[in-house]
Amino acid sequence: MKFKHIILACLPLIAGFTACQKVETGYLSDYPRYADNPLTITQGVFKMSAGIIPDNSTPPLNVTLLDVRDKATGKHVDAFFQEYDTYVWTKPYDPTTDTTFDLINAKRSKTKKKPLEILAASGQLIFSDVTANITPGTYTIDLQISNPRGTKQYKNICDIVITAPKEYEYVNAPYALAAKTTAEEAIRFSYDADWIDQLIGRSTTAWLKIKKVASEPNQIIFVVKDKYGNIFPPQALQKRPSGSTYLKTMETFAVKTFTNDTATIHQFATVPFPHTYWDGQSNGTNCYYRIYNQYIQSIDTANTKNWFPPNTISYGEWNKQPVNLNVRMNTKIYTPGTYVYELTLQCTMKK
Template sequence: MKNIYKLTFNILLVVILCSTSCKEVEVGYLSENIRYGSNPVVVDKGVFKIVTGIIPDNSTPPFKISILDVRNKQTGVREEAFFKESEITVWKERYDPKTDTTLALIDAKREKQMTLPFQIIEKSGQLMFTQATDNIPTGEYLLDIVVENSKGRKEYKSITTLQVKDPLHFEHINAPYYTLVKPEDGTGVRYPHDVDWFDINNQQSATTRFEITRDAQGPNQIILKVYDKHGKVFPGKALQRRPDGTGFLKTMQTFAYKTTVTEDAVIHDYAQARFPDVYWDSQTNGILCYYRIYDEYIESADYVDVWNPPYEVTYKTDPRPYILQMRFGLKFNLPGTYLVEIHLRATKKPGK
């Protein structure tokens, strides 16, 4: 009998729960709790970005979602820069870094357009930020939207914060370094700490140091220059591809649509930022670049003798003409001309 009572009680409990929680949502319902999953939404100036749409909280679609206002979070005043169009370059067709290998092919797929820095996709509420956000002052802004469906309309004030910040112009994705190879037999020479540490503030590892500057008004180019420890520049032709079995590992030339070798640099023309294109992130070795400088250009190389950064790092010089193998990985987030200067703890042969 006790089991019968227990069974009856459980059935009643299920009925009660279904009558409350399994209630059918009214068609046209608009929740007070519509929201975005991200708060704040971080926006890098000048960088294209799409943010996931609203969380409807059982509100019934189809929706018509629009921007009501964007207000400065501190003052509450409307920020007019969000509502002013500016000219940007847009793609009419999808860019394919594997086939769009000339400027003519690239230009055929893109055009100049006047566009707003910020738009909302009507049916989903996705937030789309264009390169025109470059004209938005940095700071935090409150987003107000309107959501409509078949039965009504509601305003959602301060539904999320838009945090507009200056982007990183470029990023290192690994610790750059060089290693040495004996030219007579191809065996590697490894010294302590050649890959174990990178001082991001000074862009310096045990064997390499970077200096990178950007000209925002220049053409989309990466100008790569490599120097020895005395400031002598290696000729562009010294920067060779690194063999890998029957082929070669990637260099910046892999990612660029045009590469020009000059007396003191290698210049890479690229189609768009981000460069290298995100396509390469999922490929073997990602966007890592590998170069080889042959022994005909190298007089000597330094290695770490005492290693206690940042307090004490001392070097000794190995006076042999090694083959020098470099590796680095860089992402360039905004368009323009970048001068990438790499300084090596090595000495260039005189006259080379």
């Protein structure tokens, strides 16, 4: 009986001790992660990652960016935390109706953005177009995560690989075909539409060299030369007839087109240029031109047995009858800036 009283006397002490213990709330893992690690980003291109994998950590989460460091050196990269000027579209851009810069500017406004933002609730990494200001390379990020359990910091939680963008591409190689002056009929040769190397925009009859020369404004400076380097005046490049209308040229896609003594300048609002709307239209983004006989001294034959670079091609003059020249080209620009397009008609001599 005495033993029973001792047990009953101790019960209040045990209950009091249990009541004083702090009950921990929730769980915050030491091992949250991203499914894509490293995460590859193209410089200047918007991208949003998937959310962080919380490893059963108790929601809600509050994820913040602590640091971005160069993977090789471990040094802080301040460029990720700077704000840069960029345009934001307030209404959708329509390349068929937004045909002047006044109309375009009414739909967009200039603002400032950071290259990298993070969604606090999900941990999603948001890369904006101003990553164009980040040097290509590999970077690593540190995060801080808070939830009802507490706060922890996570170093090197994800690597980011910034790659340089493709500036432009040749959708197909250009060519120049002789055509009768009396009818819409080509004078075909065995070599006239054969490609030597599409990756450098070269066929047996034409070679389009593209070079980016400035980061702004967005424009193409288009120069056309004959086989000796003589420049055709811009007015020599006319629209090519197609029934009662004309085929597309770069002017079709540009916001503004004008000329100087040696070149045609096409200004555009945004990339890719031409806009993707045109990809699904008749003839896609092919640009067609006609150079009339008044500008042409002769066209050439070509020795097709010795095409492939670094071998040169042998050309011989052909002037049996007056001809016009039909030119076709197709390119796509992916990064903003000023580009020089130099098209050499390798089988053509200018008058």
